[in-house]
Amino acid sequence: xxxxxxxxxxxxxxxxxxxxxxxxxxxxxxxxxxxxxxxxxxxxxxxxxxxxxxxxxxxxxxxxxxxxxxxxxxxxxxxxxxxxxxxxxxxxxxxxxxxxxxxxxxxxxxxxxxxxxxxxxxxxxxxxxxxxxxxxxxxxxxxxxxxxxxxxxxxxxxxxxxxxxxxxxxxxxxxxxxxxxxxxxxxxxxxxxxxxxxxxxxxxxxxxxxxxxxxxxxxxxxxxxxxxxxxxxxxxxxxxxxxxxxxxxxxxxxxxxxxxxxxxxxxxxxxxxxxxxxxxxxxxxxxxxxxxxxxxxxxxxxxxxxxxxxxxxxxxxxxxxxxxxxxxxxxxxxxxxxxxxxxxxxxxxxxxxxxxxxxxxxxxxxxxxxxxxxxxxxxxxxxxxxxxxxxxxxxxxxxxxxxxxxxxxxxxxxxxxxxxxxxxxxxxxxxxxxxxxxxxxxxxxxxxxxxxxxxxxxxxxxxxxxxxxxxxx
Amino acid sequence: xxxxxxxxxxxxxxxxxxxxxxxxxxxxxxxxxxxxxxxxxxxxxxxxxxxxxxxxxxxxxxxxxxxxxxxxxxxxxxxxxxxxxxxxxxxxxxxxxxxxxxxxxxxxxxxxxxxxxxxxxxxxxxxxxxxxxxxxxxxxxxxxxxxxxxxxxxxxxxxxxxxxxxxxxxxxxxxxxxxxxxxxxxxxxxxxxxxxxxxxxxxxxxxxxxxxxxxxxxxxxxxxxxxxxxxxxxxxxxxxxxxxxxxxxxxxxxxxxxxxxxxxxxxxxxx
Numbered sequence: 001x002x003x004x005x006x007x008x009x010x011x012x013x014x015x016x017x018x019x020x021x022x023x024x025x026x027x028x029x030x031x032x033x034x035x036x037x038x039x040x041x042x043x044x045x046x047x048x049x050x051x052x053x054x055x056x057x058x059x060x061x062x063x064x065x066x067x068x069x070x071x072x073x074x075x076x077x078x079x080x081x082x083x084x085x086x087x088x089x090x091x092x093x094x095x096x097x098x099x100x101x102x103x104x105x106x107x108x109x110x111x112x113x114x115x116x117x118x119x120x121x122x123x124x125x126x127x128x129x130x131x132x133x134x135x136x137x138x139x140x141x142x143x144x145x146x147x148x149x150x151x152x153x154x155x156x157x158x159x160x161x162x163x164x165x166x167x168x169x170x171x172x173x174x175x176x177x178x179x180x181x182x183x184x185x186x187x188x189x190x191x192x193x194x195x196x197x198x199x200x201x202x203x204x205x206x207x208x209x210x211x212x213x214x215x216x217x218x219x220x221x222x223x224x225x226x227x228x229x230x231x232x233x234x235x236x237x238x239x240x241x242x243x244x245x246x247x248x249x250x251x252x253x254x255x256x257x258x259x260x261x262x263x264x265x266x267x268x269x270x271x272x273x274x275x276x277x278x279x280x281x282x283x284x285x286x287x288x289x290x291x292x293x294x295x296x297x298x299x300x301x302x303x304x305x306x307x308x309x310x311x312x313x314x315x316x317x318x319x320x321x322x323x324x325x326x327x328x329x330x331x332x333x334x335x336x337x338x339x340x341x342x343x344x345x346x347x348x349x350x351x352x353x354x355x356x357x358x359x360x361x362x363x364x365x366x367x368x369x370x371x372x373x374x375x376x377x378x379x380x381x382x383x384x385x386x387x388x389x390x391x392x393x394x395x396x397x398x399x400x401x402x403x404x405x406x407x408x409x410x411x412x413x414x415x416x417x418x419x420x421x422x423x424x425x426x427x428x429x430x431x432x433x434x435x436x437x438x439x440x441x442x443x444x445x446x447x448x449x450x451x452x453x454x455x456x457x458x459x460x461x462x463x464x465x466x467x468x469x470x471x472x473x
Numbered sequence: 474x475x476x477x478x479x480x481x482x483x484x485x486x487x488x489x490x491x492x493x494x495x496x497x498x499x500x501x502x503x504x505x506x507x508x509x510x511x512x513x514x515x516x517x518x519x520x521x522x523x524x525x526x527x528x529x530x531x532x533x534x535x536x537x538x539x540x541x542x543x544x545x546x547x548x549x550x551x552x553x554x555x556x557x558x559x560x561x562x563x564x565x566x567x568x569x570x571x572x573x574x575x576x577x578x579x580x581x582x583x584x585x586x587x588x589x590x591x592x593x594x595x596x597x598x599x600x601x602x603x604x605x606x607x608x609x610x611x612x613x614x615x616x617x618x619x620x621x622x623x624x625x626x627x628x629x630x631x632x633x634x635x636x637x638x639x640x641x642x643x644x645x646x647x648x649x650x651x652x653x654x655x656x657x658x659x660x661x662x663x664x665x666x667x668x669x670x671x672x673x674x675x676x677x678x679x680x681x682x683x684x685x686x687x688x689x690x691x692x693x694x695x696x697x698x699x700x701x702x703x704x705x706x707x708x709x710x711x712x713x714x715x716x717x718x719x720x721x722x723x724x725x726x727x728x729x730x731x732x733x734x735x736x737x738x739x740x741x742x743x744x
Binding site: 012013014015016017019020021023024026027028031032034035036038039040042043044046047048049050051052053163297 | 509560590591592594595597598599621622623624625626628629632633643668670671672673675676679682683686687689690701702704705706707712715716718
């Protein structure tokens with residue numbers, strides 16, 4: 001800008017400011033409140049003249065009754081948890097069949113393609129790399145992720161559209177405030193359930209930089225959509241399987257809700273620790289107005305949840321799954337001596353894995369899965385089976401047999417894996433997002449290492465305690 | 474006049490959403506309002522964009538700009554973060570306030586919720602303190618009707634001293650009337666006489682004295698009254714603007730209408 005005036009500081013600016021200070025002192029102390037009060041009185045007067053309330057007060061009274069219930073100190077949190085459980089149950093119970101169908105279809109395409117490539121005499125390693133590596137990775141991600149997302153996101157958006165989410169923030173506000181954080185963090189945390197990277201971006205709604213950092217650094221303690229398949233699988237085969245089939249999905253949903261509550265607990269605990277150590281400060285007050293309930297706009301729900309969220313997350317997952325699928329295939333097929341690279345590195349990680357109640361293969365899986373949490377389960381299965389590709393199991397029963405009977409998993413392994421999945425470092429996208437939002441490599445590093453350290457510590461304690469009492473291996 | 478009859482009339486047909494293409498711009502319009510009043514719905518309806526919206530304060534954090542053309546005039550429209558007031562120092566409120574003040578839009582549309590008008594008017598009155606180029610859009614008229622609430626927009630318009638238009642942003646009802654009011658106010662064809670709240674005599678006295686001083690420091694500044702009140706209140710941002718000469722620059726910009734600057738503020742808001 002080439003304004004001439006830029007350099008010219010008005011000579012009497014300081015004089016004006018001094019005069020303003022002087023006048024302020026002369027005014028009675030409460031002049032600001034007076035001004036605000038007369039503003040509000042004027043608004044009230046104008047509004048009263050323009051608005052006439054016709055008969056139907058019942059609708060408003062009904063809304064107020066609902067509000068009093070969902071934000072009541074006694075029922076607010078239980079209602080929230082029940083709604084959450086219902087959403088998870090619908091997601092788990094509803095996603096199974098379409099997931100299986102999608103998997104069947106996509107893996108059928110793979111089989112056909114492989115047959116075609118073999119017939120054409122393409123070298124085995126090209127076929128393997130392309131179809132068993134990259135394509136299989138993609139197919140797995142699509143079939144495991146698309147159906148749950150297509151159910152979870154619209155349901156979540158319904159709550160958002162109804163105006164329920166601000167009430168959740170209202171209910172959780174006192175907890176967050178006690179933790180030295182901002183009440184709006186309840187909302188950014190809720191966004192984190194969809195995607196931690198989105199949750200980190202959502203912290204922009206928090207004004208105070210300190211509280212925003214607390215929200216950014218702790219967002220990862222709630223499991224994102226990409227981690228739900230792992231949790232749902234563990235919940236289904238270790239928790240659900242010990243119940244009658246009719247209750248299996250309910251029990252599995254209950255287990256996932258338990259993990260979610262634990263995640264919220266860790267969010268609060270870490271916020272509390274951060275705001276008492278490196279991010280010390282007061283919690284700032286905020287007034288959250290509860291918006292009126294709105295009839296959800298079905299068209300918009302489908303648009304925002306399917307296009308903006310589901311397809312966006314899926315697209316991102318596919319971009320990270322394809323190279324990961326390639327890496328997995330290479331690790332499992334390149335040999336050093338008589339062992340594959342995957343087996344060698346897993347063996348190397350084994351002592352550390354064992355110390356925290358897991359094993360080397362699981363740790364290797366998490367290293368490979370840094371780009372996206374979505375590929376943890378297929379990578380894990382592939383590494384165990386040593387088949388040289390991500391493998392699709394026929395059913396969860398097969399998976400259970402593989403993990404329990406062949407690999408010696410105990411309940412401790414399952415519990416620790418759930419804990420590890422909940423607490424470990426964020427995915428690459430989230431770390432990058434933290435960097436972009438804070439513009440600080442230091443905070444991005446803290447954002448990655450704080451959860452990872454927590455995961456190791458908690459899993460180590462669980463494993464040590466469990467072994468001291470003679471549980472688990 | 475019912476909105477549904479209007480959707481096929483020629484006036485409405487002239488609305489041409491321009492999405493993100495906001496290259497050559499004739500006028501800049503800001504959208505202000507409380508959270509949950511349907512600002513973003515209106516923004517999307519005008520620009521044809523699908524800005525992500527949500528039901529909580531400050532959800533509008535990125536990509537708050539779009540364009541549309543109406544009656545051969547190209548508008549850039551800036552969707553400001555939803556706020557309840559412009560008095561505190563929260564980031565959302567500062568973004569909104571700074572844009573209205575320093576971005577100098579040709580008009581501000583204050584979007585209000587018909588079923589919570591009183592609460593919404595607090596913000597409208599605060600915007601009227603800063604600028605007189607205001608159109609108040611009373612949105613969600615359908616929901617208000619459903620609840621049996623009737624809003625007399627003529628009485629509102631008379632009291633506030635600016636055009637007040639009832640709309641339903643979701644369906645497009647009232648859009649032509651809103652656009653022609655925006656056209657009138659932003660071109661200066663409609664002159665307004667905004668309601669300004671007065672305080673106690675001693676307060677008014679202090680305000681008037683500071684007003685003269687502010688006008689001396691930044692000759693020609695359009696909102697000296699509001700600036701004086703903010704200075705009395707010890708508003709750090711306004712103090713800084715006065716000290717750095719930003720206010721004086723604002724006046725010099727008034728003729729040339731620096732669109733780039735407004736964009737810069739909007740981008741700052743996005744960060």
